[in-house]
Amino acid sequence: MAVTTTNILEERATSISSKQRKGISCEKESVSGAVSQRACVYCGARVVLNPITDAYHIVHGPIGCASYTWDIRGSLSSGSELYRNSYSTDLRETDIVFGGAVKLTAAIDELMEKANPAPKLIFIYATCIVGVIGDDVDAVCRAAEAKYGIRVIPVKAPGFSGTKSLGYQMACNAILEVMRPHREQKKRFGINILGDYNLAGEMWIIKRYFEDLGIPVISTITGDASYESLTQAPSATLNIVQCAGSSAYLAECMDEELGIPYVKVSFFGVEDTSASIIRVADALYAAGACDDGIPARAREFAAAQTAKVMPVIEKYKPRLAGKKAAIFVGGGFKAISLIRQFNELGIKTVVVGTQTGKKDEYAVIESLVDGDTIVLDDANPAELEQFMLEKGADILVGGVKERPLAYKLGVAFCDHNHERRHPLAGFAGIENFIKEINMSINSPVWQYLGKEAAV
């Protein structure tokens, strides 16, 4: 079925902005019946906490929510691989009738008796029906903590209770819960990296930059995190926030409760990566945490790395300049970085959408793109299709559900989500990103798209 402007749902009209209509409506529930690309509260909580490598993540509910989130994120670990297993209470009909709390307690007991290595930290995710059937998950967790002397933290994330963003918040609260008993620590010179999930090892790239500059990284949240490292987070001087969508809230709370200020950063693209490294160094200097050597070194480092990566950009630019990009990602901050990155390559962003973008982020987006660029909140495939075709996009940057859509439309694709093939962050990531974009846009496969193959 061909989609025309007329079958954009009326309720959705204010979630779409172009030059005729500035100011987008966002941060609201999806419309019933739309084929939305959005997930739920549980999903938000789960993706943020899952990379905590040595935690036991027990999903309390029917089996689906555990199945669909079993080892789905390419978050890498330098230590435990525990988080790559799936634990759940697999609730059955009798549990729905008589309540699932008994089974949850039994599941924790079984884990404590038999699991190897012995649990230090357990997260209990309560899914949609747990509240409805009246399980007191808080009480079960409290009892387990008292019985075993370990941390058992409830994450009450029924899918219907809001958007994915609310799930991020719940995850952040759970992380705070891990830190709280360790709040009285002496501060030391060093940073925490928030909102980086170490997909394809990206966090390690960023971490190495700071360590090379003489800035210790104390805790990483949550990519490659462990219980031990999370408990040390309160001692940091500064938090840096990569994925603001999921972690700005945590940064706010840590600022308030633990007295750790934060800066927002983005390590996607030359401009944002350089600026972010310098911003962190300057913030540490401004806080009196280091001498002026570090800001100076940060500038030298950024300049040297930029000089190294520019030839790569120059090499590929002729093949990419003039192409048009569509962006559909989770958070607004990432979209902003991607627009800048495409600008560096001479690629114009013609459609940009996010699942959970905030008002201020959409304002930045609209300042970066041309007046005729389409900006969408919580887009669905129909809208993505319509605007990609209308605007003649050559490549779509998105996640798993958008990949087949792009291919079916004959549009190139780059996964900038859980399934990214290579690290896309930092200076090394710039090269990978350009190569991926080039590989997909300039793949020989496109010549076979027509009825007969080009000879």
Added chain:
Amino acid sequence: MLDLTTSNVMERTALRVNPCKTCQPVGAMYAALGVANCMPHSHGSQGCCSYHRTVLSRHFKEPAVASSSSFTEGASVFGGRSNINTAVKNVFDMYDPDIIAVHTTCLSETIGDDLTSYIMDMDLPEGKTVVHCNTPSYVGSHINGFFNMMMGFMNYLTKKTGTPNGKAAIFPGWVNPGDIRELKRIATLMGVPYVMFPDQSGVLDAPMTGKYEYFTGGGTTLPEIASLGDTEQLIALGEITSGEPAELLQKKWKVPHTLLPMPVGIAYTDAYVMALQKFSKKEVPEELEEQRGQLVDLLLDSHPYTHGKKAAIFGDPDVVIGLTSLCLELGIVPKYVITGTPKDEFTRRVNALLEKYNVEGCTVKANADLFELHQWIKNEPVELLIGSTYGKQIAKAEDIPFIRAGFPVLDRYAGPLMPVVGYAGAIRMVEKICDALMDRQDRDAADEDLEIVM
């Protein structure tokens, strides 16, 4: 270091570790995608629909379109009636399917939404249909969801005009589009006019055309589903997946059925061919005879490399039963055979197979999980692992050759286009099995033992 499993087998009653199943709604969604111009609709929170679409997309490498009622806090208190009403209106307005196939979720089941009455009260546009089925996530597995959706369609749509239509109905069970194409090819070769229900071929294996369509034109059509009541005979494949829908068609419209295992391997494919022959009363054509002969020839040629090898097979009940049968035909010992779906019938059927081949010392279990399987393998290893992508970690930890089959396969391409069923599917699987075993032999061979001719 993915190997956290210890050999000390851990008895569990409450904790599920590394499941070998998922929940009902995704099965319902997959079944509904096999109906032409149909929008599968998930009546629950948005995450359910998103997860199901994601896993289907990851398996088929195709778009999987479905809509959601997008439950909010309010719906969970006051019920989902207004959500489904809004959703149905929006879906018809915007995507214009012929039919919306609603399935429930754990949430809408628990709060007690009565879809039958909601749908009855709907004011639908001319010529449009809404059907539903109940798919409580806490009962059975995704396999139940699949057959419940089939029965949902049948309850709403099937009729009996009184005039038999001269066709056979074929229920393929939960298989890939490549399997359905093979089942159809065989039925056509056997000269049997049929209605295949459901039919995801042409939907989830649709070709690249440069045009994106929600509804590809593939799938069982609504008149075809309606005509199931007029078919003369039903051939239902996959005893566990297709059993209940077959019973329903018999009870509702007195259509007699032959319930067969998923036709994997020689014996089970023979059974399918014989059932078709019983219907058409025609000779088995040379083309099929020839292919069967090739398969037997292949088994004979390769048996020194397969005979006596020990395998672990896991996945959905019907495909596992089929693969177990094929393994036994190859002389492979199916040391561990498990499914995550809680069905005692599974163990009965597999044990009957083992008895038929006089094979002892195997462990068969339904309602099992992969952690358990891994522990058994630690205690007594196998030489081959067959199942979904989730076997990957076990295969790597234990260094076992691994063949992907069943659902979901998230980490390889082309699988859904190819058959496992039929003689062609068996030839393909034998090639995979031999490749896996013989590649391993080559890899492990000392330089002086590496053989050019095998």
